[in-house]
Amino acid sequence: METTIILAERKLSEQALQESExxxxxxxxxVTDYIYTVTVREDRSTSTTHGPGCEAVTGYRPAEFDANRxxxxxxxxxxxxxxxxxxxxxxxxxxxxxxxxxxILHKDGRTRWIRNTSVLRRDTQGRVAAYDGLxxxxxxxxxxxxxxxxxxxxxxxxxxxxxxxxxxxxxTTSAVYFSPRWKNMLGYADHEIENTFSSWExxxxxxxxxxxxxxxxxxxxxxxxxxxxxQRLRHKDGSYRWILARGVAIRNAExxxxxxxxxxxxxxxxxxxxxxLKRAYAELARSQESLxxxxxxxxxxxxxxxxxxxxxxxxxxxxxIGTLAAGVAHEIKNPLQIIxxxxxxxxxxxxxxxxxxALTLGDMRSAVDRANSVVRELLRFSAPTEFERKxxxxxxxxxxxxxxxxxxLAAARIAVVRKLAADLPAVTVDAAKLEQVFTNLFINALHxxxxxxxxxxxxxxxxxxxxxxxxxxxFRKFKPGDAAVVAEIRDTGTGIPEANLxxxxxxxxxxxxxxxxxxxxxxxxIVDLHGGAIDIRNAPPGGxxxxxxxxxx
Amino acid sequence: MEKRRxxxxxDEPSITRLLKLNLEQTGHYVVEEQNVATQTLxxxxxxxxxxxxxxxxxxxxxGxxxxxxxxxxxxxxxxxIVFLTAAVKKEEVASHGGLIGGLPFLAKPVDLLEVxxxxxxxLKH
Numbered sequence: 001m002e003t004t005i006i007l008a009e010r011k012l013s014e015q016a017l018q019e020s021e022x023x024x025x026x027x028x029x030x031v032t033d034y035i036y037t038v039t040v041r042e043d044r045s046t047s048t049t050h051g052p053g054c055e056a057v058t059g060y061r062p063a064e065f066d067a068n069r070x071x072x073x074x075x076x077x078x079x080x081x082x083x084x085x086x087x088x089x090x091x092x093x094x095x096x097x098x099x100x101x102x103x104i105l106h107k108d109g110r111t112r113w114i115r116n117t118s119v120l121r122r123d124t125q126g127r128v129a130a131y132d133g134l135x136x137x138x139x140x141x142x143x144x145x146x147x148x149x150x151x152x153x154x155x156x157x158x159x160x161x162x163x164x165x166x167x168x169x170x171x172t173t174s175a176v177y178f179s180p181r182w183k184n185m186l187g188y189a190d191h192e193i194e195n196t197f198s199s200w201e202x203x204x205x206x207x208x209x210x211x212x213x214x215x216x217x218x219x220x221x222x223x224x225x226x227x228x229x230x231q232r233l234r235h236k237d238g239s240y241r242w243i244l245a246r247g248v249a250i251r252n253a254e255x256x257x258x259x260x261x262x263x264x265x266x267x268x269x270x271x272x273x274x275x276x277l278k279r280a281y282a283e284l285a286r287s288q289e290s291l292x293x294x295x296x297x298x299x300x301x302x303x304x305x306x307x308x309x310x311x312x313x314x315x316x317x318x319x320x321i322g323t324l325a326a327g328v329a330h331e332i333k334n335p336l337q338i339i340x341x342x343x344x345x346x347x348x349x350x351x352x353x354x355x356x357x358a359l360t361l362g363d364m365r366s367a368v369d370r371a372n373s374v375v376r377e378l379l380r381f382s383a384p385t386e387f388e389r390k391x392x393x394x395x396x397x398x399x400x401x402x403x404x405x406x407x408x409l410a411a412a413r414i415a416v417v418r419k420l421a422a423d424l425p426a427v428t429v430d431a432a433k434l435e436q437v438f439t440n441l442f443i444n445a446l447h448x449x450x451x452x453x454x455x456x457x458x459x460x461x462x463x464x465x466x467x468x469x470x471x472x473x474x475f476r477k478f479k480p481g482d483a484a485v486v487a488e489i490r491d492t493g494t495g496i497p498e499a500n501l502x503x504x505x506x507x508x509x510x511x512x513x514x515x516x517x518x519x520x521x522x523x524x525x526i527v528d529l530h531g532g533a534i535d536i537r538n539a540p541p542g543g544x545x546x547x548x549x550x551x552x553x
Numbered sequence: 554m555e556k557r558r559x560x561x562x563x564d565e566p567s568i569t570r571l572l573k574l575n576l577e578q579t580g581h582y583v584v585e586e587q588n589v590a591t592q593t594l595x596x597x598x599x600x601x602x603x604x605x606x607x608x609x610x611x612x613x614x615x616g617x618x619x620x621x622x623x624x625x626x627x628x629x630x631x632x633x634i635v636f637l638t639a640a641v642k643k644e645e646v647a648s649h650g651g652l653i654g655g656l657p658f659l660a661k662p663v664d665l666l667e668v669x670x671x672x673x674x675x676l677k678h
Contacts, residue, residue, distance in 0.1 A: 336661065
């Protein structure tokens with residue numbers, strides 16, 4: 001029974017021990033520090049004991065340190081061993097050096113940072129008897145420190161190496177860090193510009209101040225993710241440089257900016273290049289414009305030249321025809337005079353009563369008249385034309401010739417239909433010459449309808465758009481935007497054989513037995529010299545339509 | 554009634570001959586022909602015409618110039634001159650009242666009635 005109790009008690013105490021050990025292990029696992037003690041005799045360390053926390057920091061158990069007395073040394077990172085030995089030497093000499101931070105190689109192979117703080121223990125004679133060390137694992141802190149340092153170094157390198165100036169503004173205190181490059185950009189050495197907000201304000205171009213302030217305020221008020229400002233800052237040499245500032249603000253919990261940092265880039269050259277480009281572009285645009293104008297002028301001159309040339313050719317043609325006609329007229333008129341006088345003499349002196357002789361003389365007489373009228377038309381066609389141009393109403397110029405041949409039209413049973421537009425703009429023409437043209441055209445129509453028919457005469461105003469009204473050929477001389485007064489004369493005769501249509505304006509081309517072949521040539525000449533156009537074509541269902549166009553005004 | 558004396562000057566003999574034939578046949582005119590322009594002045598001073606019918610375009614001398622010579626002659630300056638020409642159109646003669654450069658014109662071809670009408674207009678009575 002007793003044995004049982006004893007066993008039970010032992011078991012209980014074992015259990016309690018186990019529980020206690022378990023608690024202890026859990027505690028140790030969360031511990032990052034441990035204590036060691038080095039016993040010293042005659043300035044030499046004789047033994048070392050490692051506290052239970054050593055396993056958490058180094059990976060080695062105290063027993064392993066006991067088994068291998070130099071394990072502590074080999075555990076130190078080779079690069080740090082001299083520093084540790086120097087530290088120990090100082091301690092053994094009785095000094096109290098500050099804590100040493102160094103690396104150890106953890107049992108798992110990783111490098112750990114520790115902080116080793118030693119405290120001396122002396123015997124009654126004051127000799128160094130031992131020292132206690134507190135080892136703290138500072139790996140996390142150390143790595144963070146290194147990261148910070150590296151980051152700072154990297155930043156410093158970037159700032160130093162960058163062509164951008166760096167600024168860092170504490171919005172609350174108005175202190176500003178301006179990097180040397182920031183100052184150098186404006187021709188100043190680092191010490192020549194004070195690191196305050198007002199330094200920037202002093203350098204800012206007066207005209208940019210308001211805009212800069214507004215942009216800063218707008219950025220602070222929220223909205224844009226980054227701050228950007230193009231500003232002019234005064235260089236040490238007195239000139240202004242264009243600087244682009246870019247930055248980002250750090251805000252407190254209330255969203256109020258407390259700090260803003262960013263860069264400066266010198267835009268002066270870019271601005272100058274832009275300005276030059278702009279000027280060059282404007283110059284180019286100007287030259288292009290003047291080139292365009294020159295081109296247009298050239299085009300206009302070319303068109304004028306062509307018109308002048310064609311008029312010259314026309315004039316030369318008319319002149320040579322004129323010279324020829326005058327010569328021919330003279331040479332023909334004398335023989336005609338002889339024939340005419342001869343006929344008259346014969347008519348009086350040939351025995352009366354012979355009807356055939358009388359008829360023959362009559363025929364010859366009318367042949368003289370015909371020859372004479374050909375010569376007369378030829379002279380008229382070729383005569384140098386001088387116009388007396390005045391603003392005229394085309395309707396009136398049509399009406400007068402119509403009245404003149406009214407009787408002839410009536411006799412030929414030809415009905416006249418007028419479709420004359422009211423309020424036609426005036427045309428600047430020689431009234432007599434145009435009346436001659438209309439007379440010719442009306443007489444042609446009269447001759448084209450020997451069995452009677454209808455003569456339609458119309459006028460209208462045509463405005464030329466992008467496309468010319470029909471017939472297009474008529475409006476070739478006109479440009480879009482021009483206004484033309486158009487006259488149209490239509491008969492219901494037999495029309496013109498297609499083969500002859502192209503020749504109707506040729507001098508001496510005629511299909512009439514008694515025609516001179518000059519009527520339409522003269523009409524065309526007059527219209528052409530007025531800058532107008534004339535077109536003649538067959539009109540379904542039958543007959544001919546003549547269309548004339550003159551520039552309005 | 555005394556016949557009127559007409560001097561016809563033209564380098565074409567057919568024209569002067571036919572004018573002479575036609576005019577003289579009327580019984581009112583005596584016609585002298587002259588085909589050489591340069592001899593006109595002498596011929597006129599001999600013939601003493603009441604009127605001269607003068608061609609304009611002739612070889613050697615121009616009708617207009619000949620007219621000035623005739624008018625410069627003391628004995629001939631009162632003799633009317635009528636140009637007979639192929640160089641001018643009938644319409645032009647008409648539109649200038651039959652006068653060009655102050656002198657009457659007849660445009661060829663012209664028939665006898667027109668010639669006589671013109672002579673009647675310009676002959677001094």
